[in-house]
Structure formats: structure tokens, C-alpha cells
Amino acid sequence: MRGRTAGGGCPHTSFHSHTQMPHELPKSYEPGAIETRWADYWVQEKLFSVATPPEGETRPVFTLLLPPPNVTGRLHMGHMLNQTQMDIVVRWHRMRGFITLWLPGTDHAGIATQMMVERDLAKEGKKRRDLGREKFIERVWEWKKLYGGAILDQMKRLGASVDWDREYFTMDENLSRAVREVFVRLYEEGLIYRGKYIVNWCPRCETAISDLEVKHEEVAGKLWEIRYPVIGMDEFITVATTRPETMLGDTAIAVNAKDERYTHLHGKTVRLPLMNREIPIIPDELAQPEFGTGAVKVTPAHDPNDFAAGKRHNLPQIDVMDEHAHMNENAGAYAGLDRYEARKRVLADLQEQGFLVAEKDYSLALGKCDRCGTVVEPRLSEQWFLKIQPLADRAKEAVERGEITIVPENFRQVYLNWMNNIYDWCISRQLWWGHRIPAWTCGQCGEIIVAREAPAKCTKCGSGKPEQVSDVLDTWFSSGLLPFTTLGWPEKTRDLEVFYPNTLLITGFDILFFWLARMIMFGCHFMRDHEQDAAIKKANGDEGKNESKNDSVPFRHVYIHALVRDADRQKMSKTKGNVIDPLEIIERFGTDATRFTLAAMAAPGTDIAFSESRTDGYRAFANKIWNAARFMFMNVDRVEPGLRPTLSGTSVVLDRSRSQTLEDRWIFSLFNRVAKDVNEALAAYRFHEAANRIYDFFWGALCDWYLEFCKPRLNFEEGGDRENARIACANLVNLFEASLRLLHPIMPFITEEIWHKMYDEDPPNKSIALAPYPEMTESQVDLDAEVEMAILQDLIVSVRNLRAELKVEQKAKVPIELFSQEPAVWSLIRQNDDAIKRLANVESIVEVAQSKATQYPARSSARFDVHMIYEKKIDVAAECERIKKERERIDKEFANNQRQLGNEQFLAKAPAPVVEGLRRRSQELVVLIEKAKNKMEELGCS
């Protein structure tokens, strides 16, 4: 239900019926109902859906991909920060006239989703193997249908202006087809290979995981030294290990060839304790003389370095564990034991048999599964790998050459460092949920067939029904393709032509390598011959810099956002229990206030310590806006019912033809300045600057000064001029409307609500989101007005200041005497006599020919002296104290100025405006010092 809260009556009923104001607004802003209403409206009206632009389109394009949240996910503060920033940038571009596409979707999240469903199954006492692969996958799809949309629904509450018609899921048929295509092409190009290598294995998830999915944790462990008897000699060789149970799989001892301590043992063998196996001593660089004893055990099946050494020396690989990290039949007497149990027994037995030499405290970086925390076990297994170097080279180049810019810039270096030290990527996972690898094994001859569709028979031996490999692909393999697959690849679609490369990517640094790096690798590889529509590329410009740029990159700009922490700067985590639920915050303060908080705190590169008190403050800001609107409506309804804004392009319309009051000139000047700053801030992702600038303008300038100045003009009934009131109203309405547009990207809901009301629910666009964004109009910047206003403000504040100090009753009006040496100041004060009286609570202003600065109570500025006529016992001591303090400050500054101005080096080297400014200030200071001195004398201060 949209519509005014007052309901019922005709909005244009005449001004005489005082019972019914057309714009009746509640006294305070309640965001809840208003926000959900507009959130629904935006989705239902499909306001942000983008049709494929036809040939010949000449508008600039802005494309942004939503980093797909896991289907299993629930919205957290990180999402909200990310999405708020994206929405701000997206709304801003849309309002600036870009064809703006923001693509939403979710990620199938292999391990996470499988775990969720396995947990459900466990409640029924079942395991996934009880169901079998097909049934299990059906079950996952059911789960996805039921819960998978939750996070996207939550997004709607944030107001995210995405194109819901283009929502994707990484397991959609078209995206899956693209994944198969990519796999096959990479395989055909020789970039994907299969082989038996050591991978990171999670015994709980029962799958291989990539290097990135291993989190290292520094723990206090032990280093055990074990001695192996050298055969045929009365000697032992001692090695050190942190994982003694792996010694069961040792197939050699390595020593460094240059290590003279062991030269005499070259070519000898040792007897492996517990297993009673004879293994050689080999010279290999694996052993570093400086470390430990200089000799190292070699276990090719359980350690990546040992694996490599084993290859060099043709050593057997003895795998002593199974996929659950239990010891297997190769572990002899220890078969069947869990790895840690086996460790205990092995150590005990070694001890007993006299082979354990020492047990030392040792700090080691233990690798744990990112997903479940289980200690990762290096495991020898058959996996699929992506040869990364060729892809990384291009991906590196794209960033080095500036075809992709990264903000904040330090992440550029992080990215390049990583690319420079990259290893092949293990892309196969032993899971059921995910994109199954498009490869088949022939049961007959063992041939591996990689194909887009299931082959009917073996391509080599011709026997029937090859079986598809059971592994699926790493989830990031498919999400790395999204920038082009969501636009229709491998088809050469018009969408690709228009929207690729994406303009921007906003994401967190935590998936810099997982996702961002992979998108760049895949994009540069698969889109290498791509060219964006020339007209659109030109329209987009980037000041012309884009035109020479390569169009294979997945996006032209990257903005990396910070981490949201709790108010005590602690990282939020479920285990710590300090997670702030954004929806709960929204419930309490409103989405707008929450968004504003995140924007205002989002200085690039700095983590955000989310504090509710800030949000509370911004809720007050929303309320302030609401009440300023009430004030405006109240006056419009009284002065000129039915008055609407004169929406004209990107500027604010100032009616300069008739009334040109100082406050109008001033606020319009300021507005334009702010518009300029905000546009610049947003262009540089300086969200906090944009937010603060608008906040200060709206509250500190518009509400605190402009509206106060306007009041008498609007009040024509009390003898005012009705025409003047009309002009004031029109200007106020236009200014307000433009301010709403300026604020809209950050606070979309309240701005939408008020904006519609300004047009009596019949606005020129379906949404303020489709109205143009304000830009600076140079001609409306009015420096004189700004200077004049500053003098008036200074005067008013001075008088308020005196009143507060003398504790003059709030209601009492006092006369003041004013002096200035400048005729211009005189006329300024005369023209604004009424405003000064009202805002400073002054009864009368008497112009005096002689300064009364020395008579208490008085204040001075460089431009005027004001003396208040008020009979009250003066606290001479306190006043002296105040002046003294002020003088100290001025003296210090003056001394500093003189020192600099007396310095020839400074005069010679400092830029002219700085010297100029200092000189001007010095003159002011001389005046101020003189005034203060006189006053002190007058008062008889010591």
C-alpha cells in the first residue's frame, strides 16, 4: 500500500480546510514499513532490469557482478558493507545516465552445501553413501530450492538495486555447460592434466582441497629425533620429525652431499625401526646441513618435498594411511589406528626400543581445513590440475599494464606477489555436489576421454560405456568464469559485446586469490579475442584511456573493501559470539541509517569497527531529514499548495530572476560545491567523504542556517510579501529535491519516500533512482555569498557566545552595538538585520561610530566589533581568564607567522598562495591582538 499516511482526502483540496493538510507526515520518521514497501516496489516494478541494448546504443555502460554469496549463507555485515558500497556506486551511475547492469546470483558452494545436507541426513541416521550419488544430489537440489534463496531475499531488504531478471546460480544448466566447455578447451590446450601427486587432503571432508583452502595456524608442537641404525656399521643416523607416524612409510634418509659429517655414509642403508625395512641413505638437497641433525627422513607418499625427492631418486611411495587418515595395511602393526593414536604408539615403541633420541618443544604452522578445521594431511592421490603459469602470466600483465586498476593500491602488490609465486591448482574435489568433471574412463583399456558430452564408447578401444570420473570441480573453478558466462558465453552474444568487460568489481580481500585472481586468469584467457562494442567503449571513456585497453580483462576496476569488525575492533566470529546481525541492526535503526553508517566509516583500506552509537546518530539524521521535509511541506501547503519541484537535469534551479537573497545564493553555491565533492568522492570510492559531505551540508548548512534564514520570508501572513514567500518556497523545494537526489545512493528509502511526496505521489519518474544525479553548475558558485554568510554566522555565533557566558535567559532579547570599519559589512548587516535579530536573539542593532570592543561584554572579529548591552555584574576574573587564553593562542600563532614570514627561505620556496594567506592572516592577527590588548587594559586584567 503506497500513499499518503493521511489517507482519504483529495490532495489538492484548498488551503482553507485547515483540518486536512495534503502532506501530513508523522512527527518522527519510522523506517520499518516505509523501507519494506519501497523494497518491494523496486523489485515488483522491475526498475533495475536491463534489456540487452540494441546495436547503435551510444550511452555509457556500467556493469557489476555481485560476488555470489553461498547458497548456504546468511547475510552478515561483510555482505552488507559490500552490497551497500556496490549499491551506492550502481545507483550513482544509473542516475548519471549509464546503462547500469548489476548482476545478482548465488554460488553452489560445494563442500559447504554438501555439509548442510549431510547434517540433515545425519539426523535421520543416514550417510550420503546410504542414499547413493543420484539420490543425494536430488536431496541437495531440494534443499537449495527451500533455503537457497534466503540470502537473496535478505538482499532485497537492503535495497540492492540489482537486475533480478538476470539472477544466476552457478549450477544452472547454461553455466554448467560453459564450465564443461572451459574444461574441455583447457584440456585440449594441454593446460589441464591428471596425475598422482601430493595434495592437501581433508580427512573429514574426504576430499582434496587447494592450497588456498588450507589455513595455517601456529601451534606449540614437538620435534622428535629418531635414530636409525646404519646397516653394517656400529652407527646411527638421527633425523627429526614433527609427524613420527609417517616414518612407517619412509623409503630413504637424505643427507646433503656437501655435509661432511655424512660423507662416509653415502651409499649405505639403514634399517627402518618398527618396520624392519632396509632403506638407502641418499644425497639430496632436501637435507639442509644447518637444520637439526642435517639428516632428514624421506616419506614420498606423505610429504610434498619428500615426494619430489622421491621422484629424483626413484624411491618407492609407500602410502600408510587411508582417506580418513587411519593407518592402512602398509603400516604393519599399526593398521587401523587413527593417525594420532598411531603417533602415540609409534613414539612409545621407538622409546622402548631405544630409537627415540629426543623430544623437543617446537612451534609449527599446522595446516587446517578452511571449512571444517580438521588438520590437513598431505596425501598422495590421483587428481586433476590446472597448469597455472601461462594463465598467471597474462593475468599479471593485465594488472601491471594498468588494464585493471586496483584500489586501494597496496592490493595491487599483494596480487602481483601471489601471481609471482604460484603453483598449479588442484581443481578436482572428491565431492558429489558440484560440476562433475567431463571426463570418462574406459573400463576396458583405461583410456581417459575428456568430452563435452558423454561418449557412447571408448575413443581408443571402442568398447562401450565408459564411466564418468566421479570427481567434481572446485567451486571457484566455475565462479571464476562468471564475468563472461553470465553474459552468455560460449555464445557470442550481444550482452557480451556490450557488458564485457565488466566495469567494476567490489569484493573483500579474503577472496582476492580464490576468486578475483581466477576471474582475471580465465577472463584474459577465454576472452582474449573479445572486443567490446566500439561505440559503448568510447562512451565509457574513462577520459579516453579505455580505448587503447585490451578488452579481455573481466573488469576494468577493482575496489577492495575492508573488514567489518565489532565495536571493539575484534574480528566477528561465531565462536566468539560477537557477530553483529545486520538485519537486527536494520530492524532497530533502519536500512538507511545502517547503510549510512557503513558508508561513513568506509575509508578505503581501513577496517570498520561497527558501533551502534554511530548508527543511532544516523537514524537521527534520517529523522532530521524527515522533519526538514515536514517543515517544507507545511510551508508549501500554506504558501502555494500543489507546488512541485522544477526538475531540470543535473543542476538545481535557482530562481535568480526576482529574489536574490543572500541565503539563497549561499545555499545554492554550497550545494553545487558539495555536489562536485560528492561526485569526486564517489569516483574515487571515498564513500566516507561523500557521506560526510552530504551530512554536513544537509544538517549543518541547510537545516541549521538556511531554513532558519528562510523562516520569515515564508511567513507572509505576518505582514510578509506573498510573492517573496512563493519564491522562497520554490527555491526551497528545488533545493530539497536536488538534495534528495544527491543523497539517494546512500539512503535510498527515505529519499524515495519524500521525493514521491514532493510530487504528490505522481513524480516524473517511477523512482528517484531514475532521476538525474546532481552535478556542479559552475555559474551557481558564489564566492561573495559564501564570504558574506561567513561574516553573519560569525556575528551571530559571537552574540550567542556572549549570551551563554553571561547566562542571559534564553527568552530575553538584548540590544547590541556594532562597529565595523568596512562599509560593505555595514550594508551586509543592515540587509540581514532581521535574521541576525532572530537567530542571535537580539532586540535591536545599534550602529556605533566608535568601536566598543573594550567595553564588556563584547566580542571582536577582524571584520567587526560587537558589544552587548546587558546590565549584569561582570565576572572580571573569568573574562580576563578567557581573554588571556585567547591572547595566548593568538600570540602563539602570530609569533609563528612572523617567524615564517621573516624567513627568506620560506618566502623563496613556499608557493605564493601560502605566503599570501599567511600575510593576510598576520594582518588579521595584528587587529585581534590590538583589540584583546585594549580590552585587557580596560578591564584591568593583570
Place this chain on the structure above:
RNA sequence: AGGCCCGUAGCUCAGUUGGUUAGAGCGCCUCCCUGACACGGAGGAGGUCGAUGGUUCGAGUCCAUUCGGGCCUACCA
């Protein structure tokens, strides 16, 4: 082991290429329920910018060292 970031008012944070008097929100103190708003208005207190040294006419800002806090990358047994 290598790299990165942070340390500014009681709290949370701004302070773009070094340039005149270091800012904001919240909190605190005083006064005011004035017809947009007490989620408000007016005024005020509060900082030797972690420490030391250097570059410079000039440093919160640049450099070095150091202390404290955080993060990322790394196959050293």
C-alpha cells in the same frame, strides 16, 4: 622467514600529492520542551597526532630506528 596495515580528543574514526589556527560522530558539562525535529536547539570542556632521531623554510603527513596491536603469504624436516 618474507610482505602489508594500524597506533590522532574518554570511545569509534577522518585528515588525497608535506603548507596558514588538527576535524567529525558518540559520550561528557551548562542552558532551553521557541509552532519541522528533545532522534531537537544554543554554548562549552577535551589532543605535546605511540616513542626517538632525521630530511625540509615548514612534518600528523616523507625517511630511519624502536615499542605496541592486527593481517596476509611461505613445502624448511
